[in-house]
Amino acid sequence: MSGSTRDAVMGRIRRAVGANPANDAARRAAVAARLSGAPKGIVPERGQLPPAERLDLFVTMATRADATVTRLEAYADVPEEVAAFLRERNLPAEIRMGRDPRLAGLDFSGTALTVTTGPSEGDDLASLSHATGAIAETGTLVLTSGPDNPTSLNFLPEYHLVVLDAADVSGDMEAVLTRIRERHGKGVMPRSVNFVTGPSRSADIEQTLLLGAHGPRSLHIVVVGEPTDGAR
Amino acid sequence: MQITSQTFKANTVKALADVDLQRALRHVEKGFIGKRQKAADALPEFDALRDEAVKIKNHTLKHLDLYVEAYVAKVEASGGKVHFAEDADHARRIFLDIARRRKAKTVTKGKTMISEEIGLNAFLEENGILPVETDLGEYIIQLRGEHPSHIIAPAVHINRDQVEADFRKFHVHLDPERDLVKPETLLSEARQILRMKYGEADIGVTGANFLIAETGTSVIVTNEGNGDLTQLLGKCHVVLASLEKLVPTLEDTAQILRVLARSATGQEMSVYTTLSTGPKRPEDEDGPEEYHVILLDNGRSNMLGTEFEEMLRCIRCGACMNHCPVYHAVGGHSYGWVYPGPMGAVLTPSLIGVDKAGHLPNASTFCGRCEAVCPMRIPLPKMMRHWREKEFESHLQPVAARTGLGVWAFLARRPKLYRAAVSFAMPALKLLAGRKGRFRSLPLAGGWTKWRDLPAPEGRTFMQAYAQSGHGQETSR
Numbered sequence: 001m002s003g004s005t006r007d008a009v010m011g012r013i014r015r016a017v018g019a020n021p022a023n024d025a026a027r028r029a030a031v032a033a034r035l036s037g038a039p040k041g042i043v044p045e046r047g048q049l050p051p052a053e054r055l056d057l058f059v060t061m062a063t064r065a066d067a068t069v070t071r072l073e074a075y076a077d078v079p080e081e082v083a084a085f086l087r088e089r090n091l092p093a094e095i096r097m098g099r100d101p102r103l104a105g106l107d108f109s110g111t112a113l114t115v116t117t118g119p120s121e122g123d124d125l126a127s128l129s130h131a132t133g134a135i136a137e138t139g140t141l142v143l144t145s146g147p148d149n150p151t152s153l154n155f156l157p158e159y160h161l162v163v164l165d166a167a168d169v170s171g172d173m174e175a176v177l178t179r180i181r182e183r184h185g186k187g188v189m190p191r192s193v194n195f196v197t198g199p200s201r202s203a204d205i206e207q208t209l210l211l212g213a214h215g216p217r218s219l220h221i222v223v224v225g226e227p228t229d230g231a232r
Numbered sequence: 233m234q235i236t237s238q239t240f241k242a243n244t245v246k247a248l249a250d251v252d253l254q255r256a257l258r259h260v261e262k263g264f265i266g267k268r269q270k271a272a273d274a275l276p277e278f279d280a281l282r283d284e285a286v287k288i289k290n291h292t293l294k295h296l297d298l299y300v301e302a303y304v305a306k307v308e309a310s311g312g313k314v315h316f317a318e319d320a321d322h323a324r325r326i327f328l329d330i331a332r333r334r335k336a337k338t339v340t341k342g343k344t345m346i347s348e349e350i351g352l353n354a355f356l357e358e359n360g361i362l363p364v365e366t367d368l369g370e371y372i373i374q375l376r377g378e379h380p381s382h383i384i385a386p387a388v389h390i391n392r393d394q395v396e397a398d399f400r401k402f403h404v405h406l407d408p409e410r411d412l413v414k415p416e417t418l419l420s421e422a423r424q425i426l427r428m429k430y431g432e433a434d435i436g437v438t439g440a441n442f443l444i445a446e447t448g449t450s451v452i453v454t455n456e457g458n459g460d461l462t463q464l465l466g467k468c469h470v471v472l473a474s475l476e477k478l479v480p481t482l483e484d485t486a487q488i489l490r491v492l493a494r495s496a497t498g499q500e501m502s503v504y505t506t507l508s509t510g511p512k513r514p515e516d517e518d519g520p521e522e523y524h525v526i527l528l529d530n531g532r533s534n535m536l537g538t539e540f541e542e543m544l545r546c547i548r549c550g551a552c553m554n555h556c557p558v559y560h561a562v563g564g565h566s567y568g569w570v571y572p573g574p575m576g577a578v579l580t581p582s583l584i585g586v587d588k589a590g591h592l593p594n595a596s597t598f599c600g601r602c603e604a605v606c607p608m609r610i611p612l613p614k615m616m617r618h619w620r621e622k623e624f625e626s627h628l629q630p631v632a633a634r635t636g637l638g639v640w641a642f643l644a645r646r647p648k649l650y651r652a653a654v655s656f657a658m659p660a661l662k663l664l665a666g667r668k669g670r671f672r673s674l675p676l677a678g679g680w681t682k683w684r685d686l687p688a689p690e691g692r693t694f695m696q697a698y699a700q701s702g703h704g705q706e707t708s709r
Contacts, residue, residue, distance in 0.1 A: 005316040009475070009529045013297045016536035031298040031480070034291070035446050038481040041284045044277045044490070061500065098517075119518040122431060138501040145516060152518045155460050173486040181482075187306060189447045191513050192464070195505040200457040203497070204369035204385060205415045206256070206392050207263035213368060214423055215457025215504065 036186075040174050047137035047171030051227035054136045058169050059223070061139025065198030066211060067219040071166075074224065075106060081222055082161055083111035086126060091159065096120055097128040100148040103163065119150035120157055127153040131164040131221075133176045138197055141221065142176050145192035154194055160216040162196075167228040233351050233379055235584060237568030240591035247562040256391050257563050260382075264554035267498025268605065274500075281490050286609050288484045289476075289545040293536065299445040299478045300527075306448025310510030312523035319530050320350040326526050327352065327470065331361055334468055334522075336434035342452060342459030343367040344439030345383055345548060346472040346528055348570045349583070352437070363437075364429045366458035368422050375402050381564030381572065384496050384550040389563050392418070426458070436466020436520065440473035441492070441547065443525070446481040449509045450525065453492060453502045460506055469508070469520035474528045476544040482507075488547060491607035496549040531583045539618050543578050545608040552602035552612060558595050567592055574602035578615040586619055590628050593619035632676065654693045662691040 013019075019027060049057060059069045072081060086093055094114045097103050108115050120127060129149045133142040141162055145151045154160060170176050173195075184190060200215030211217055236243060247253055272278045292299055304314045317323035323346075331339070339356060341347060341363055353363045353374070365374040369387035373380060375398050380386030387395075396412045399421055412418055430436075438459050442451040450471045452459045463469045479485050493499040512519035535541055553559040553573025564572030569589070571579050577592040593616035602612045623629055624637065643650040665671055665688030673681045680686055692700075 005318050005322065008318065009316050009533055010297050010300065012529075012533035013300070013475075013536060016533060016538075017294055017296060018537070019297060027295055027298060030291075031295050031302065034480045035302060038446065038483045040483050041288070041487040042277050042280050044275060044281075046275070065500070065503070122427065140501055140505075145519065146513070147515050147517050150516075150518045151460075151464050155457050155464065173489070174483055177482045177486060187447055189310070189449055189507060189509040191509055191511070191516060191519055193507040194460070195501065195507075197499075197501040197503050197505075200455065200503055202368045202419060202456045203263070204367070204372070204387050205395055205418060207259040207385070207388070208392075208415050210416055210419050212423070213419060213456035213458065214366065214426065214461055 043172050043174050044137060047135070049136070049171060051169075051229055054171055055166055055169050055223070055227040058134055058136040058139055061136065062134075062141075062198070062221055063139070065139050066201075067139065067198045067221055069221045069223060071223045072225075075102065075163075078103075078163055078222060078224065079106050079108045079111050079113065082128060083113050085159075085161060085220055086113070089159070091125055094124070095126050095128050095161070096124040096153060096157065098130075098147060098149040098153060100130040102130050102165075103128060120152040120155075122152075122156050124153075124157045126159040126161065127157040128161045128163065129153050131162050131168065133168045133170055133179060134164050135171075135173050135176055135195070136169055137172045140173075140195050140197040141219075143194040143196060144180070144190040145194075146190060151192045151194065154196065155200075155215045158212070158216055159218045159220065160199070161220045161222060163222045163224060166223050166225040169223075169227055233348065233354070233570070235569050235588055237580060237584070237589040237592060240566060240568055240595065243566040243568060244562040244595075247566045252391060252394065253389050253563050256389050257560055260385075260388055260554060261560050264498070264550075268495055268551060268554070269498075271494035271498040271500065275490070275494065278491070278494065281487060282607050282609060285488045285491050285547075285607060286545065288479060288487060289608060292478055292480060292484075293476070293541060293544055296475065296478060296536065299480060300475065303443055303445040303448055303478060306445065307510070307523075307525060308448075310448050310523075312448065312510045312525065314525045314527055317526050317528045317530070320528075323350045323472070323526050323528050323530070324352060324355045328355075328359060330468065330470060330522075330524055331356075331359075331435060334434050336361055336468075338362045338364060338429070338433050339435045339437055340364045340366050340429055340433035340462045340466055341370070342436070342438035342454065342462040343370055343386070344437060344472050345380075345570060346439055346474055347437065348379060349474075349530065350472070350528065352472070364426070364433070366426050366429065366462055367454075368419065368456060368458075371422055371426065372398065375399075379565070379570070382550060382553060383548050383571065383573075383575075389565065430461045430465040433462070433466040435468045435470055436462040436464070437470050437472060438463050440471050440477050440525075442479050442485050442488070443473055443477045443527075444479055444482060444485055444507075447507075447509055449482075449507045451485060451505065451507050453489070453505050455497070455499075455503045457504055460504055463506075463508060464519060466520055468522040468524070469511070471508075471523075471525045472528065473525060474530065475532045476546070492547055492549055495551040495605065495607040535582050540578065540582050540615060542610050543575070543582065543615060545610055546575055546579070547608060548575075549607060551605045551607065555601040555605050557597055557599060557601075562595075574612040574616070575610070578610075578612055578619070581619050581622075586623050586626070587628055590619070590623045593617075593623070651693070651695060655696065658689045658693050659691050661689050664688070
């Protein structure tokens with residue numbers, strides 16, 4: 001059924017765009033070139049900064065999108081930061097996280113936190129993820145799916161805490177896409193790539209902006225270490 | 233859904249007299265226009281990015297067959313399936329096949345206009361499957377048994393107090409004394425109720441803002457996170473998308489994303505931009521078991537290669553309706569089908585026929601704001617003119633309008649006769665209007681004088697006044 005529909009639809013498209021045997025090779029070459037070359041187009045100046053200013057821009061833009069951002073010197077400081085975040089908001093001392101080795105290596109024994117591992121079942125109040133990268137231009141976090149950082153942790157809990165290596169902050173989305181391509185292979189993607197800019201919100205009632213729609217009410221970004229030139 | 237575009241004129245009369253609607257519509261002008269301008273001004277490259285976005289879509293449309301081919305191969309390589317749907321009925325049948333096979337009872341839905349276009353909700357209910365809208369605005373209008381009145385703000389025609397009344401009426405298991413005055417409490421209530429639904433769903437349905445040929449990826453852009461929960465927690469993810477959503481690469485997507493949110497809500501980026509590729513992987517601990525894309529044509533391939541091809545660049549940001557004085561006055565439901573505002577005035581006749589939707593391209597002041605703000609630089613007024621011409625050619629307009637246009641055309645081609653006629657008519661109208669200089673009613677112009685007086689001509693024609701002013705001589709010197 002679908003096969004014949006496919007042929008019918010494709011036939012109409014080909015006639016409409018004037019595809020014929022004479023121009024077939026040239027058209028295929030144009031498409032193949034774009035798919036393999038993936039030209040960048042116009043990348044705004046805004047994110048094209050040296051590492052330290054780029055990180056500052058990220059913090060400014062993420063804050064403007066209603067995220068909270070804190071900076072830590074080392075991964076060893078993350079457990080206390082998570083504990084303090086929950087304590088200050090009178091939240092239970094419980095956190096859910098994935099199997100990311102950078103998080104698995106953290107020592108929570110100095111805190112009163114109960115740490116559980118795995119995707120969210122929907123009843124966790126707070127979760128901890130590790131970002132794959134970030135975009136300074138718009139203050140956007142980049143998270144990728146997998147057992148290291150299950151996607152449900154990004155959306156179900158009310159408080160989402162995200163650890164970001166300062167060295168992973170890029171200027172623009174294009175740089176992040178290049179890194180994803182390098183990591184997973186050309187044309188291959190993780191099941192889910194989540195670009196997250198601030199906590200969830202809705203303006204569906206009288207155009208009044210309200211934070212905390214279906215996703216997290218609060219997005220807390222924990223930037224660890226010093227920026228480098230690695231992420232461009 | 234029932235098409236009421238034929239009765240556009242009657243719809244607008246009702247809309248103009250609807251006090252609640254008029255109260256709600258004020259938020260459109262107040263909310264969107266300033267935010268978009270601010271976002272555009274904050275990015276020096278904004279207009280250059282618009283040009284780039286136009287080029288990307290034009291290139292894609294010229295090679296659409298090949299990009300669809302590449303896209304399908306990539307979806308299949310990632311373990312997903314693409315189903316081609318000829319029209320609305322076909323798309324519904326494909327969906328039902330998937331639902332039957334999965335023995336689906338509940339379907340959660342992120343926001344999708346294609347679902348509206350194919351009338352999915354009513355069809356599912358007829359077949360014993362419960363559709364649950366999860367976008368806050370969509371949820372509100374589903375409770376009310378309505379359709380979206382705006383493509384990105386579906387409940388923009390409803391006021392807060394109306395939402396409160398609906399929640400009290402439908403959420404009867406909750407304390408009737410609860411305080412729902414603040415919009416925040418309405419949002420939390422919807423959040424709590426919908427929370428239960430995501431995991432129960434046998435299928436999660438979303439639309440797509442983009443389909444990426446390079447990777448076989450579908451992209452959704454949202455602020456609430458409901459679309460993400462829908463596609464993540466439903467056991468099977470079904471994407472409803474039309475052919476023109478294709479873009480070549482990830483980089484092309486990044487270019488267009490930069491103009492999308494800014495034009496729509498005035499955000500730098502929407503909160504969630506999510507790229508989904510195929511079903512759950514073996515190592516994944518969450519995600520859908522199946523991933524399907526229903527790729528809908530429904531008249532689009534017939535627009536390719538015609539004067540309406542450029543409409544296929546549309547990325548559904550809603551900027552055209554946010555800036556449209558006609559939309560501000562009559563709201564989205566008056567347009568009588570899925571797509572309102574200027575983009576609807578061009579797209580609706582293409583998809584359901586100019587015989588049914590001929591009023592829509594006529595409902596324009598041609599102020600040009602829609603084209604000025606369109607991130608994809610779609611010449612909407614020009615296309616509305618194309619539809620007016622087609623409507624005239626197919627003799628679809630009422631006799632009075634056709635005769636009037638015929639008389640005008642006859643005179644306009646004969647300048648001497650035209651001048652003689654108007655130099656008789658202008659003083660005659662001045663005389664008829666009397667001392668007030670205004671007409672309170674006029675034969676054949678009741679539609680105008682019902683709402684306001686028609687100022688009478690001041691006696692001379694433009695050409696006479698121009699000749700007497702001496703300006704004509706000056707320029708011809």
